Amino acid sequence: xxxxxxxxxxxxxxxxxxxxxxxxxxxxxxxxxxxxxxxxxxxxxxxxxxxxxxxxxxxxxxxxxxxxxxxxxxxxxxxxxxxxxxxxxxxxxxxxxxxxxxxxxxxxxxxxxxxxxxxxxxxxxxxxxxxxxxxxxxxxxxxxxxxxxxxxxxxxxxxxxxxxxxxxxxxxxxxxxxxxxxxxxxxxxxxxxxxxxxxxxxxxxxxxxxxxxxxxxxxxxxxxxxxxxxxxxxxxxxxxxxxxxxxxxxxxxxxxxxxxxxxxxxxxxxxxxxxxxxxxxxxxxxxxxxxxxxxxxxxxxxxxxxxxxxxxxxxxxxxxxxxxxxxxxxxxxxxxxxxxxxxxxxxxxxxxxxxxxxxxxxxxxxxxxxxxxxxxxxxxxxxxxxxxxxxxx
Numbered sequence: 444x445x446x447x448x449x450x451x452x453x454x455x456x457x458x459x460x461x462x463x464x465x466x467x468x469x470x471x472x473x474x475x476x477x478x479x480x481x482x483x484x485x486x487x488x489x490x491x492x493x494x495x496x497x498x499x500x501x502x503x504x505x506x507x508x509x510x511x512x513x514x515x516x517x518x519x520x521x522x523x524x525x526x527x528x529x530x531x532x533x534x535x536x537x538x539x540x541x542x543x544x545x546x547x548x549x550x551x552x553x554x555x556x557x558x559x560x561x562x563x564x565x566x567x568x569x570x571x572x573x574x575x576x577x578x579x580x581x582x583x584x585x586x587x588x589x590x591x592x593x594x595x596x597x598x599x600x601x602x603x604x605x606x607x608x609x610x611x612x613x614x615x616x617x618x619x620x621x622x623x624x625x626x627x628x629x630x631x632x633x634x635x636x637x638x639x640x641x642x643x644x645x646x647x648x649x650x651x652x653x654x655x656x657x658x659x660x661x662x663x664x665x666x667x668x669x670x671x672x673x674x675x676x677x678x679x680x681x682x683x684x685x686x687x688x689x690x691x692x693x694x695x696x697x698x699x700x701x702x703x704x705x706x707x708x709x710x711x712x713x714x715x716x717x718x719x720x721x722x723x724x725x726x727x728x729x730x731x732x733x734x735x736x737x738x739x740x741x742x743x744x745x746x747x748x749x750x751x752x753x754x755x756x757x758x759x760x761x762x763x764x765x766x767x768x769x770x771x772x773x774x775x776x777x778x779x780x781x782x783x784x785x786x787x788x789x790x791x792x793x794x795x796x797x798x799x800x801x802x803x804x805x806x807x808x809x810x811x812x813x814x815x816x817x818x819x820x821x822x823x824x825x826x827x828x829x830x831x832x833x834x835x836x
Contacts, residue, residue, distance in 0.1 A: 450510050450567075455503035455537040462824050463493055466513070467500035469822055474737045475499075475508055479819070483737045483772045485740040486825040487657065489802050490558050494741045495534055498701050501739060503537045506567055513734055516567045519700045519725070521574065523707040528571035531703065536569045549721060550589045550684050552691040563633065564697075568697075574708045578688075578718035583681030584613045591627040593683055596640055597654075606658030610676055633694060636806045650682050685717055699740040700725060706745055709764065712771040722725045727775065740772075772820035781816070788813050 462610050470484050502518055522528035523617045590611040598604040612620045657675055711722040728736040743774050746764035770778035788809055795806035
């Protein structure tokens with residue numbers, strides 16, 4: 444099919460088994476059709492039942508729905524392993540076109556958006572991300588390519604630009620740094636992204652004042668800088684990288700985000716560090732027309748089943764992980780309160796079980812209430828040997 448042909452999901456849905464199709468249709472309804480839709484959903488199917496096929500079917504239905512209402516549809520696949528991400532993004536690619544891998548940092552996204560084959564030229568993009576690199580802001584000065592991009596983005600605002608160039612060189616050798624700056628270009632990069640970043644820096648008086656002062660001090664290149672200058676330099680570069688990464692989230696325009704085996708990077712869902720805040724901007728993305736990103740979590744084991752006491756205790760708290768996951772699934776505004784309410788109901792259900800048989804009716808009522816609430820954001824299919832199709836929900 445050509446880029447202008449309206450997408451038809453039927454071919455991608457045809458290979459699905461009946462239980463996989465039921466899950467696809469249910470999640471799609473919860474994302475787009477129900478009166479009280481959700482932006483986050485967990486598919487926790489048993490190992491081996493084809494969660495990737497479910498994700499593929501959901502992607503197909505989402506593209507079909509969004510085709511006429513979204514100018515560019517971006518499907519993000521987040522996986523902890525770069526090799527697996529590159530492999531699975533092709534399995535999820537229902538369009539059969541080139542998939543983009545973004546194993547580099549979010550700050551280098553402008554380079555992916557530009558050029559003849561850039562994201563902005565496609566109706567649908569499939570993009571794989573790996574948290575260990577994409578959201579990595581731990582090294583304040585980043586990599587040389589990031590700093591070369593920052594130089595070209597800011598050189599018009601910091602004059603003369605010699606101090607900025609020296610400041611951003613950090614520990615790179617003179618020849619390598621010169622080649623990196625020379626080979627970097629803003630040609631083809633989205634002008635809105637460039638202007639938004641420059642405006643964000645200019646509007647931040649603290650960063651702009653510190654950057655201007657430091658560029659004056661770095662006007663003369665030295666082999667070694669005093670520790671205080673180097674420390675201040677590293678801090679301001681870290682701030683610039685963080686600002687650019689947040690501007691890049693808007694440029695990515697996520698519509699559907701797939702997080703595979705999300706428990707391996709659970710901290711991205713509810714942490715308060717830079718990487719988590721950056722990831723959460725993706726999860727909470729809404730474009731200028733009001734189209735909201737949806738996030739699908741995939742995991743057969745979304746939390747640890749047991750925390751032992753004593754010397755043999757496993758790392759992590761399974762009950763806390765359940766609460767945090769529920770808080771994310773029900774949304775930032777009300778998730779924590781709903782998770783707390785469910786925790787009280789689960790405690791009540793546990794007490795009802797201890798009171799059997801006298802508390803039988805109360806236990807059943809509480810159980811049905813908990814299940815109904817959980818089904819708003821969670822689906823699980825398990826094999827049941829005594830059923831014909833071994834696919835009982």
